[in-house]
Amino acid sequence: MPCPVETGMNIYVGNLSTEITEDELKLEFAAFGQVNTVNIVNNGRGGRTTVYGFVEMPSVSEGESAISSLSGKLVRGRAINVIKALPLSPKRNKKPRRTISQKI
Numbered sequence: 825m826p827c828p829v830e831t832g833m834n835i836y837v838g839n840l841s842t843e844i845t846e847d848e849l850k851l852e853f854a855a856f857g858q859v860n861t862v863n864i865v866n867n868g869r870g871g872r873t874t875v876y877g878f879v880e881m882p883s884v885s886e887g888e889s890a891i892s893s894l895s896g897k898l899v900r901g902r903a904i905n906v907i908k909a910l911p912l913s914p915k916r917n918k919k920p921r922r923t924i925s926q927k928i
Contacts, residue, residue, distance in 0.1 A: 832860065832880060833887030834909040840864065840875040841900035852894060853879050857886025878909055 837849065846862040853859045864877040881887040887908070895906040 831884070832882040833884050835879045835881065835887055835891060836876065836905075836907050836909040837879060837894075838876045838905035838907075839902050840877055840904060841902050842866070842873055842875050844875070844900050846877075848900075849877055849879065852897075852899060853881065853890050856890035856893065857881055857883050 835853075840849070844864065846864050849864065850859050850862045853862070858881065860880040860882055862877060862879050864875065867874045867876070879890075881890065891906050891908060894904065896903050897906075898904075
C-alpha cells in the first residue's frame with residue numbers, strides 16, 4: 825500500500841506587531857523546516873490596525889511542530905496566535921436581493 829503524500833500546510837499567524845516583516849516571520853518558522861511562502865496582511869478597518877499572516881510549509885509534520893512551538897511566543901513584544909489555517913470555503917451562490925415595489 826503506498827504512503828500518503830504530504831500536501832503541505834497553510835498556517836495562520838495572528839496578533840502580529842505592525843512592525844514585523846515577512847522576512848522576520850519566515851525566520852521564526854524556518855527554525856522548524858522549509859517555508860514556501862509568507863504573507864502578512866495589514867487590516868486597518870475601524871480605526872484599529874489588525875496584523876495577521878499566513879505561512880505555507882511543504883511538510884505537514886514540520887508545520888505542526890512550528891504551530892505547537894510558536895503558539896504564544898513573544899515576537900516583537902506580542903504573543904502570537906498560531907493555528908492551522910482553515911481552507912477557503914467556496915463562494916455560495918447568492919440569490920438576488922428582493923426589493924419591495926411600491927404601488928402608486
